[in-house]
Amino acid sequence: MIVLTTFRFMIKASGRGLSMASHAHHELLRIVAKPATDAVAEIALSGEIDLSTTPKLDASVDAAFRPPKPKLVLLDMSGVGFLASAGMASLLRAREQAQGNGVLLRLCALPTPVQRSLALVGLDREFDIHESVEAAKTDWVNTAP
Numbered sequence: 001m002i003v004l005t006t007f008r009f010m011i012k013a014s015g016r017g018l019s020m021a022s023h024a025h026h027e028l029l030r031i032v033a034k035p036a037t038d039a040v041a042e043i044a045l046s047g048e049i050d051l052s053t054t055p056k057l058d059a060s061v062d063a064a065f066r067p068p069k070p071k072l073v074l075l076d077m078s079g080v081g082f083l084a085s086a087g088m089a090s091l092l093r094a095r096e097q098a099q100g101n102g103v104l105l106r107l108c109a110l111p112t113p114v115q116r117s118l119a120l121v122g123l124d125r126e127f128d129i130h131e132s133v134e135a136a137k138t139d140w141v142n143t144a145p
Helices: 054-064 085-101 112-120 133-143
Strands: 002-014 017-037 040-049 072-083 104-108 128-130
Touching (some): 040 085, 054 085, 072 112, 072 133, 128 133
Parallel strands (some): 072 104
16 A cells, blocks of 8 residues: 655744744545555545646556556545646546556545536546545446446
């Protein structure tokens, strides 16, 4: 299992100038990538997906397509509280990467704010979206040739 995290840094002004302090207690994005089993790779996301965190998401998606390549990649977004335009671009990149590798990509368990963000720009029609990881797996098993 691979766990990637991104932390927010805050610049604080004091009488002695500026200092940068890490807020390790405030994780911006947590990514837990489970190794592919039964041709399915799962990547669980929680936190914020924005310009500062998309490189971590991109790296996780890239890793999912390395051999042995899965047939299905599931992005569990149940813990995502914020999805910025940079995050949407990262999801589109993942979709293109999946298509180029002959792999299915499914977004799972989208919270209402994330669903709304995707719908506002019409991206909800560009992805295969499921209510849960289990629903996505079941649908895949039931439609596999």
